[in-house]
Amino acid sequence: MTSNTPPVCNYEGSQYQKDFWEEGGRAYEDAAEEIALKRLLPGGGNFMLELGAGAGRNTPRYKNYKRIALVDYSRTQLEQARDRLGLSQRYVFVAADIYKLPFVDGRFDGATMIRTLHHMADPVLALSQVRRVIASGGVFILEFANKRNLKAIGRYLLGRQAWSPFNEEPVEFADLNFDFHPRAVRRYLDQAGFELAKQLTVSHFRAGFLKRRLPLKILTGLDALLQPTGALIQVSPSVFSKCIAVGDSGAAEEDHLFQCPVCGSLLPGGEMDQVCHECGRTWEYRDGIYDFRVDQK
Numbered sequence: 001m002t003s004n005t006p007p008v009c010n011y012e013g014s015q016y017q018k019d020f021w022e023e024g025g026r027a028y029e030d031a032a033e034e035i036a037l038k039r040l041l042p043g044g045g046n047f048m049l050e051l052g053a054g055a056g057r058n059t060p061r062y063k064n065y066k067r068i069a070l071v072d073y074s075r076t077q078l079e080q081a082r083d084r085l086g087l088s089q090r091y092v093f094v095a096a097d098i099y100k101l102p103f104v105d106g107r108f109d110g111a112t113m114i115r116t117l118h119h120m121a122d123p124v125l126a127l128s129q130v131r132r133v134i135a136s137g138g139v140f141i142l143e144f145a146n147k148r149n150l151k152a153i154g155r156y157l158l159g160r161q162a163w164s165p166f167n168e169e170p171v172e173f174a175d176l177n178f179d180f181h182p183r184a185v186r187r188y189l190d191q192a193g194f195e196l197a198k199q200l201t202v203s204h205f206r207a208g209f210l211k212r213r214l215p216l217k218i219l220t221g222l223d224a225l226l227q228p229t230g231a232l233i234q235v236s237p238s239v240f241s242k243c244i245a246v247g248d249s250g251a252a253e254e255d256h257l258f259q260c261p262v263c264g265s266l267l268p269g270g271e272m273d274q275v276c277h278e279c280g281r282t283w284e285y286r287d288g289i290y291d292f293r294v295d296q297k
């Protein structure tokens with residue numbers, strides 16, 4: 001089956017969690033993100049959708065939610081998340097494409113998307129899918145990689161970088177890796193049906209020489225102090241936005257979680273293969289992971 005949505009950046013078989021986070025010298029970025037999330041997450045919620053969850057690095061930070069659905073296109077990332085978090089009623093592991101989410105409208109009251117918009121060639125299409133499955137009034141926390149960061153500005157002004165950090169065009173610096181302009185992301189969010197409630201700038205000191213010289217506590221403390229300046233100006237490499245889903249959401253079908261990502265018909269749910277009685281497709285459930293990847297069929 002072919003697809004008319006943009007290609008997916010493939011993490012299948014990747015050791016991203018180990019290579020980038022655990023052994024990649026990213027303790028500062030991880031701690032800075034933890035602080036930002038604490039500041040943005042609501043006091044409580046029922047059902048959170050984590051988009052591009054990877055190996056579940058952030059999932060334990062969503063402890064105020066009763067249930068969490070982890071979505072990632074890579075089954076092997078979800079296997080790592082499952083092994084880290086364990087199988088329980090609290091977690092639902094779903095291999096799916098963000099452009100084709102297999103959930104009924106308005107099912108979630110919260111969502112996060114961290115370090116994942118980075119891989120979206122069509123951010124408005126992706127955010128519109130996210131908006132569809134969040135109930136009106138739900139909270140969405142989006143992290144994006146900021147092209148208008150101090151390092152990019154400096155390089156551009158010194159003539160060491162061809163692309164301008166000041167225009168709103170996304171920059172694709174490697175295949176399916178995009179940095180976005182903050183103003184453009186605000187526009188995408190608005191187009192998708194989200195209202196910006198709060199914005200934090202994060203990882204201000206993401207530079208090898210600083211991370212090598214300054215203690216982690218000092219760096220994260222300084223980052224924590226600077227994060228609220230994101231309300232005024234965003235020149236850090238990472239930006240966290242807290243948004244509210246506005247406008248009407250379709251009413252969630254009682255007791256239903258899944259819909260067919262191809263024809264949109266309701267699926268039965270339960271820990272078993274999901275058979276679509278409308279279009280005849282079967283979506284596999286194996287070892288605790290639902291597989292709704294359309295292009296794998």
Ligand SMILES: C[S@@+](CC[C@H](N)C(=O)[O-])C[C@H]1O[C@@H](n2cnc3c(N)ncnc32)[C@H](O)[C@@H]1O
Pocket residue numbers: 007008009010011012016051052053054055056057058071072073074077096097098099113114115116119
């Ligand atoms: C950079 S990793 C971030 C993982 C995690 N959010 C974190 O911060 O540790 C990006 C994740 O997005 C997933 N991803 C990329 N494109 C996707 C898509 N179209 N649908 C679902 N997941 C996608 C990748 O498989 C990968 O696990």
